[in-house]
Amino acid sequence: MAERDLVAVASHTHFDHIGCHHEFECRAVHSAEADLLANPTRTNTLADPYVTDEIFDALPPEPYCSTCYAVKKAPATRILDDGDIIDLGDRVFEVIHTPGHSPGGIALYEKATEILFSGDILYDGPLVEDIYHSNAADYLTSMERLLKIPVRVVHGGHFPSFSGARYRQLITDWLHEKQKTI
Ligand SMILES: [Zn+2]
Numbered sequence: 001m002a003e004r005d006l007v008a009v010a011s012h013t014h015f016d017h018i019g020c021h022h023e024f025e026c027r028a029v030h031s032a033e034a035d036l037l038a039n040p041t042r043t044n045t046l047a048d049p050y051v052t053d054e055i056f057d058a059l060p061p062e063p064y065c066s067t068c069y070a071v072k073k074a075p076a077t078r079i080l081d082d083g084d085i086i087d088l089g090d091r092v093f094e095v096i097h098t099p100g101h102s103p104g105g106i107a108l109y110e111k112a113t114e115i116l117f118s119g120d121i122l123y124d125g126p127l128v129e130d131i132y133h134s135n136a137a138d139y140l141t142s143m144e145r146l147l148k149i150p151v152r153v154v155h156g157g158h159f160p161s162f163s164g165a166r167y168r169q170l171i172t173d174w175l176h177e178k179q180k181t182i
């Protein structure tokens with residue numbers, strides 16, 4: 001039995017990150033996506049168009065149906081903003097607001113270990129920058145900010161975890177690519 005509440009922290013509110021949020025009593029999300037967590041739809045969580053039978057190796061049991069699947073409402077019990085601290089007792093994470101992929105995207109940073117949970121703003125695979133609430137200027141600002149943080153290990157929203165060296169390389173490559181297209 002933990003002394004502290006078990007808290008589900010949403011890195012952001014796309015369906016592939018919040019599908020079980022309603023099962024937790026304590027739920028945290030950035031203020032810019034609090035409304036999405038409270039009022040999710042198939043469209044605003046991107047279940048439509050991304051949830052299809054093809055994304056499964058084996059389909060969940062009926063009555064599951066890909067074209068009707070929707071995330072359940074899970075209003076936040078704690079609203080997060082940049083600089084907030086999530087204190088687990090023996091570990092402490094700082095909230096870093098990283099808009100761009102989505103407006104309320106956050107990363108969690110543990111200073112003591114230099115571990116970063118980056119969400120979908122950065123992982124070692126193709127990034128998604130062009131969905132309905134993505135913002136290119138915010139994305140750029142977030143990447144420039146992330147580059148300044150001393151990071152040793154990154155656990156991204158997708159794909160395997162990677163080192164701080166790979167982190168800096170991914171961001172630097174991304175920034176170079178953007179400079180070419182401006
Ligand atoms: Zn996402």
Ligand SMILES: [Zn+2]
Pocket residue numbers: 014016017120157158
């Ligand atoms: Zn995702």
